[in-house]
Amino acid sequence: MASSAYYYPVVLLGLALVFKIPGLIRARHDPLVRSVAVVMLLGSSVFASAAPPSIAGVNSLTGIPNVASPLVYSLMSAFSGSCIILLITWRGGPAEQRRRATRQCVIVYGGVAVALWLLFAAGDAPVERLRDLDTYYATTPYMREMICLYLIAHTVAAFVMTSLCWRWSRSVHGLLRAGLILLVIAYLLNLAYDACKITAVVARWSGHDLDHLSTWAAPPLAAVSSLFQSSGFILPLAGQRLIGLRRTWARYRALEPLWKALRGTLPRRPVRIAWWASVELRLLQRESEIHDGVLALDPYFDPALRLAASAGASSDGAPPEQASAIGTAAMVTAALQARAEDPDGDIVSSARTYQPDTSAGLGDLAAVSAALRPARPPKAARLSVFGRSGVFPR
Template identity: 30%
Template structure:
């Protein structure tokens, strides 16, 4: 086996295991895992012993070939319908679903007719020169014609998805998949050219090797499919790794802000076993943490002094900080002191203090900004500024000074 034989098997098995939990989901979500598992089994298990065993048991030498191609027709039709169902809200998708259903059953009927009605001696000399069994080659020609049509339909679906997608990785991945399925008709074109050339008398048996004619199309198609599937996968893995790093770095800021304002904690996401869309992912955890921290910081404004930001900024400027480090350190120190005021029992103020900086609308930018604030919490200058402000606002016994409108002590 060559690399081109092993690599698709590995990729298909990985995708099948990745989608295996969806087998417990609705019916339309089961098509893709079932198709992937069936194809992975067909590619992994050697079919020659299976074909010989079926032939010996049934006494029908070509029954295994018929079953193999019928299974392939069902599997490819399931993939195409699964892809179409992802955008089944528009009328063109429903029309394509009806077309693929009719095409699948017509192809299965054609395979059965060629198996029952066409004699085994037809084109035996040609197929023997090509190194194929006559009945097996007839079934393969019918299947490759079906594969060509479904490939063009799948190419149309993936190209439409690339135009609707916003993620560049998904756009290029679906475009590569569309290009790969456009090349699938060339897989059967080589066999049709060889058959037509011999039938018209332009060449002798065996002069055309159908494998050599179809191999370039199949090899390029396999490489494009692997690339189209791998690009979004690698991008997803890299984004997951970045999200995990941000989650770890935001833990300090989260433990400072969210426990002080428990109402900002979002509901726990559903369990993965009852969540076929994968909502309990690292990306969703990052979104929840960013939203909780941002809402907590907005809620802390009611417990901050109106002039706290100016005092912190002036102190940090005196310590030699400049923008953008000055702004991040100001927000970090403001968060620490405001959370301290809440823990010390300070009541909400009528005049809400202005926030250090309004939140960003972009999730990635807001997450990175909060990560930078969390990093500023651990800087020595930020800690020194916080201690200086605490000493300036505390009395001789270390308690916050009494409010001016408070009644005199007895």
């Protein structure tokens, strides 16, 4: 694999990490978000450090031949452990059980990283090898053990992740299942990478030369695997975010008729927000203005009209929730008409204040907004807008 190809996964993982920075800042106390960031950071670090130019640079900077090898292998071990920790956090379960599994993973792969450095320090590797260190030093004492240790740790992690992701994917659906399937493919490619490396090393032990498996076949498998890994981890999280944004935007648009109807009743001019403001902030402002408008219309609301309109909608076959929304919309329409016919504000505020039914949250307001345009007060209720003494009948 060309040296430049090592940096493609670095760029992709780096861009994914950059896009995650806003979410990481907002949810910096969320262990799942932190775990995703750590996985992407370590994944990009592995490929950045494993590129032959990077290896040569580290060796030259330190003046120690092949010192980059335990660095790369330690990062690979840390990356393997972080993937398992991410899956543990992602899957959930009892908090104490998750903490215990996380501690065990940190201890095991942290111990592997320490052992790799100790074995390198005990070994003798005077000839710099940028691409074929695994096979060149496959029979060298201590270097041999270092190479075997990182391959075993990587293989175990790939096997565990393949098994866990496959079993979990059979019990979930949607984007989560799609992400897990991508992870299964990624770790099967990791196992193929390990198989190539181990076969080449074992061939050296028996006096055969299968170095091409380690030098030329394994690296492309790792590169493709990283793409599936990053996609598998990001797809469910990004997909959930997109679904959430779509729902928020749909609610924002659904409230538009009600918001426009009540906009003229606001006691003060709405605060303008920046054009780049998030849709969540826009929705919050729209809901706040709707509630302010409802309070301004309170003296003009007629609950009896609302009940009559709801009953009429029910008799026409509307479901209970829709009938209630139609009744509320009819009451809002009549109240807006009454307010328009009372420019001097002669109607006094009633002691009984109308409280909109918000027990179902935004859904109720969205349903009222959807029913507002076609809503009309019942014919009997429209015969008189004002009651005695100029007070709207309560």
